[in-house]
Amino acid sequence: MNLSVRLLAENLKAGYSGGDIVKNASCSFTAGTFTGIIGPNGSGKTTLLKAFSRVIPSSGILELDNKAVSAYSPAELSAALGFVPQDEGCAFPYSVIQVVLMARYARTRRFASIGSDDYARCHRALAETGIARLANRSILTLSGGEWQRVLIARAVAQDTGVILLDEPTSHLDLSHQAEIFSLMRNLAAAGSTIIGVFHDLNMAALYCDRLVMIRDGKIVADGRPEDVMTPEKIRDVYGIEVVSSFHPVTGRTFLLPLDSGTPPIISGEMQNVLVISGGGSGGELLHFLSRKGYCLSAGILATTDSDYLATTTLGIPCIAIPPFSKIPAPAQEKFRNSLARADRIVLSVHPVGCGNLPVLLALREVDPARIILHLPEGRDFASFDFARGSAVPVLSGLCAAGARCSSGFGEILEFLETNPGKTGIIRNEP
Amino acid sequence: MTLLIRPIPLIITLIIAAVVTIIICTFTGPAGFGVVATGPGSTDIIGSIRLPRVLAAFFVGAGLAVAGAAMQSLFRNPMADPYILGTSSGGALGASIALVFLGGFFVPLFAWTGAVTAILVVWLVAGRRGVVPVETLLLTGIAVSFFCSALVSFLISGAGRNVHQILFWLMGGFWNTSPFDALLAFGLLVPAGLLLVFMSRDLNALSLGEETAFHLGIDAARVRRLVLGGSTLLVAGAVSIAGSIGFVGLVTPHVIRTVAGPDNCIVIPASIFAGGILLVIADTLARTFFSDLPVGIITAFIGAPFFVWQIYRRESTA
Numbered sequence: 247m248n249l250s251v252r253l254l255a256e257n258l259k260a261g262y263s264g265g266d267i268v269k270n271a272s273c274s275f276t277a278g279t280f281t282g283i284i285g286p287n288g289s290g291k292t293t294l295l296k297a298f299s300r301v302i303p304s305s306g307i308l309e310l311d312n313k314a315v316s317a318y319s320p321a322e323l324s325a326a327l328g329f330v331p332q333d334e335g336c337a338f339p340y341s342v343i344q345v346v347l348m349a350r351y352a353r354t355r356r357f358a359s360i361g362s363d364d365y366a367r368c369h370r371a372l373a374e375t376g377i378a379r380l381a382n383r384s385i386l387t388l389s390g391g392e393w394q395r396v397l398i399a400r401a402v403a404q405d406t407g408v409i410l411l412d413e414p415t416s417h418l419d420l421s422h423q424a425e426i427f428s429l430m431r432n433l434a435a436a437g438s439t440i441i442g443v444f445h446d447l448n449m450a451a452l453y454c455d456r457l458v459m460i461r462d463g464k465i466v467a468d469g470r471p472e473d474v475m476t477p478e479k480i481r482d483v484y485g486i487e488v489v490s491s492f493h494p495v496t497g498r499t500f501l502l503p504l505d506s507g508t509p510p511i512i513s514g515e516m517q518n519v520l521v522i523s524g525g526g527s528g529g530e531l532l533h534f535l536s537r538k539g540y541c542l543s544a545g546i547l548a549t550t551d552s553d554y555l556a557t558t559t560l561g562i563p564c565i566a567i568p569p570f571s572k573i574p575a576p577a578q579e580k581f582r583n584s585l586a587r588a589d590r591i592v593l594s595v596h597p598v599g600c601g602n603l604p605v606l607l608a609l610r611e612v613d614p615a616r617i618i619l620h621l622p623e624g625r626d627f628a629s630f631d632f633a634r635g636s637a638v639p640v641l642s643g644l645c646a647a648g649a650r651c652s653s654g655f656g657e658i659l660e661f662l663e664t665n666p667g668k669t670g671i672i673r674n675e676p
Numbered sequence: 677m678t679l680l681i682r683p684i685p686l687i688i689t690l691i692i693a694a695v696v697t698i699i700i701c702t703f704t705g706p707a708g709f710g711v712v713a714t715g716p717g718s719t720d721i722i723g724s725i726r727l728p729r730v731l732a733a734f735f736v737g738a739g740l741a742v743a744g745a746a747m748q749s750l751f752r753n754p755m756a757d758p759y760i761l762g763t764s765s766g767g768a769l770g771a772s773i774a775l776v777f778l779g780g781f782f783v784p785l786f787a788w789t790g791a792v793t794a795i796l797v798v799w800l801v802a803g804r805r806g807v808v809p810v811e812t813l814l815l816t817g818i819a820v821s822f823f824c825s826a827l828v829s830f831l832i833s834g835a836g837r838n839v840h841q842i843l844f845w846l847m848g849g850f851w852n853t854s855p856f857d858a859l860l861a862f863g864l865l866v867p868a869g870l871l872l873v874f875m876s877r878d879l880n881a882l883s884l885g886e887e888t889a890f891h892l893g894i895d896a897a898r899v900r901r902l903v904l905g906g907s908t909l910l911v912a913g914a915v916s917i918a919g920s921i922g923f924v925g926l927v928t929p930h931v932i933r934t935v936a937g938p939d940n941c942i943v944i945p946a947s948i949f950a951g952g953i954l955l956v957i958a959d960t961l962a963r964t965f966f967s968d969l970p971v972g973i974i975t976a977f978i979g980a981p982f983f984v985w986q987i988y989r990r991e992s993t994a
Contacts, residue, residue: 301887324893331891336884337754338938348881352893404892 252277252408252439253298253310260297260304261463267293268304269463275441277407280434282450283443284474285460286484291443292332294460295410298441299329310408324352328401330411339384342396346371349403371403376425390417398426402433409433411442415449427453448500451475452493459483472499489559504559505533516541517662520588521562522605523547527596529556531620534655535592536560540662543588545581546573546605573604581605585612590662593644594620597630598637606640617649618661681935683942690949694734697953701960702730728855733959733971734952735861736850736918737928738869739910741951744925745932745943746872746903749879751810758911758925761817761904765824766794767915771845772831775838783845784857784916791912794820795904810886847970848919850959857917864913868906869948875903876940883940921972923979924955930986 253275261267267290275281283291297304300315300323308315310326318326328349336345349371350364372378375395385393394417401409411430415423423446431453434440444450450457451471459467459474461483467474480488480501487504519540521528528544529552536542545565547554557564565580567573573581585591585608598606609617619641621627631637645651652658702722743758751760759765770790774783802816832842872879878899881889886896914921928951929943936942955971958978962971 296887299891301890320890320895321893324891327891329887329891331885331888334885334888335752337752338749338883338933340880340938344880344937344939345884348884348892351877351881 250277251275251312253441254307255298255309256307258294258297258304258306258308260293260302262302267463268297270306271460271463271465273458273465273468275408275439277439278434278437279455280431280440280453281442281456281458282454282471283441283458283460284445284447284450289460289483290463291460292412293463295329295412295441295443299323299327299410301329321352324404324406326406326408328404328406328409330397330401330409330414332412332416334397336385339386341382342372342377342385342388343368343381345385345396346400346403349400349405353405367405368399368403371399374402374429375399376422391419391422394418395422395426398429402429407437408439408441411440413443413445416445423449447475447480451500452496452498475499475501477501489555491555517589518543518587519590519592519662520545520584521592521594522609523553523594524551524596524598524602526552527622528553528594531592531594531655531658532556532560532562535658535662536562538659543584545584546577546602570601572601578604578608582608582611585609589616591617592620592658592662593617593649595622595625595627595630595641597632599632600634600636603633603636603640606637609644610640614644614647614649617644618658619644619649619651620658621651621653623653683936683939683946686936686942686946687949690946690953694949694953697956698730698734701956702726704960705964724855728858729850729853729959729963730956731858732853732861732917733850733956735858735865736914736921737924737955737958738948738952739861739865739914740921740925741928741947741954742869742872742944743907743910744951745929745940745947746875746879746907747925748929749883749940750900750903751814752883752885753814754930755926756814757922758907758914759821759920759922760814761798761908762794762820762824763791763908763911763915764920765821765828767791767912768828768842768846768920769794769824769831771919772828772835772842775841775845776831776835780838780841787845787919788912788916790824791915792908794824795908795912799904844970845919846972848921848972849962849968849970850918851968853917861913861917864909865948868910871902871906873945873948875899875906876944879903879940879944883938919970919972921955921975923975923983924951924958927979927983927986928954930983934986934989 251274255274256272258268258271259266271294283294285291293302296302298308310318315323346368347360347364349368350360354360354364369378369381372381375398377392377395377399380388380392385396388396394414398411398414401411415426418426427449430440430442434455454471456469457467457471457474458465459479466483467479475490477488477490480486488501489504490499490501492498493500516539519535519542521532521535521542521544523531523544524547532542532544532553533556542562543564544553544557544562547557547564547566548569549566550569554564554566565577565584567577591609591612593609627638627641650661652661705726740758744756747756747758747760748754767787767790770786770788771783774781774786798813798816798820802813828842832839835842878889878894881892881894882896882899889896889899929947932943932946932950936946955975958974959971962969962974966974
């Protein structure tokens, strides 16, 4: 692979008459890489791309293949750099192939008829973007996604070393997005420099070799997707809390919004609530209760449990143990202390095996009036018992001794609010 | 997709049709000279009056149609016509000035100057600073048009006995066409028409937007200057010879697109011949059957319903 620098920008400034939108951007793009430019709306991603392609004037250093971009003639530039615009309108009923053939204008003489090589190249580009069957359709009859793929096919047929794409997948469904992203990755693997502006961070992280994050016209992060797409940077730049995880097959980072809503405003002392869960049974409950403002703790969870991930994401203290091990004595001790401290205990009924049976057994030492069991609707205790029948008697014993049993979050909330001991007030309106 | 006529057969057909139309129309008229007319006086009328008139109509129609096709692509708007930037109202202002203040002398010269001045004003106001959006150019053109029209209305309101002349000029016609007019129209059509044919491919790209054209390797600003310059020469020439004849420049490119598709490599050259044929036929109808009515009335009278029919037909097949 050729690692030479194709596109180089140093202290690039660009914008419209109102002032610079891109401020002092410095970055370089090597051959054979697929880079995603990400950032919130209005951060200057499109402006940066248009400055690269010379559609809007810029100051600073901008070089394409070691030659100043300003020194290229339009025809030379179009042979070296292709551009997929965000949107493009046309009032005339050109056929799809006619539009794609325009990619070859700069390569053929003015009155020379377009050759069979050019036709072949354009038909190949249509096939690569999955729209070969549309070749003779009028562009006025295309859907938004089909038209977007025509524009991509045209840039591909331009056979340039650099392709810039401005949100090329915004109108595409998931399978066509994947098709376009992998086409771009393949073009990069074949030596092209692909630079795209993307809004879908997860698709960008999945396919791009590198991400450049922009805020207010400045590059704030630049590197491998896993280094750029951290929850901290996303919070800084996009102002949203996210959960970060990994693609189960490729191991690439992906992010999802935490869906946190407005954080509650709390005055006074809130109740201590201990949530006991496992096997992913407690994530939603933990989130629900944390948004209600309760002072939560959790345990005992294995560090591989998704409930554990939920506690770390939500910042809830948790007694954690290594996976696939017996519960060590110190953890059991800490758990007993938590049980004693908690005003209320919520047991989200979860699969119980020999390993986590001690957690359940410890509950028998607690006043059952402080306990509420959360059993999902339509399930019984037996379906969670993987401890050869040892769990069911414990659970039914708790109920018999006076512990409440609920199937909905509403009941849990009701139970928690009836505690006269604490006087915390929650207001969800700021 | 409907089966389109191939470009080469279409152009050949149009050339043959143009020649046939010119011959037939030259031998047709109210004076009773049929195709087989002979006798004293007939050659004079045919050679010195009708032939120049038919040829002038052909070249004027050709110029308007090709300029219309170019303007529609340049402005990315199928509703654009060759007068869109104010050529006709500028020309009308010039002609009105000559009719009111100079007793009708130098009308063509003043019309030409008015038309070119209108475009220059639009260009200086809107197009001066590098690449301006076509919308800005279009809106400035509309403003200049209205301004000139206001001045023309003002002149008409005080024109007294010249009102009739101004109104007839505004509707357009070929009453006093001289061989010189035919020659002038031809002299403008050859270079400017060739320039537009030369720009066909660039116009295709420009009809997808100036940024797109630039990304496809076309110097959009330069092409726009050349196309506007060439079109202005053609349209100002047409206006000075025959006043502002409507609809030929708007409708002809649409007719060609319906039969041959939107590729300007076909639309531009085909519009030249088709526009010429249409205006020659319209002018022959005007002078043969309507006692030399302004031909602009005929083109609008036939052109408008035809245009509507075209639009509805396209909608029903799309």
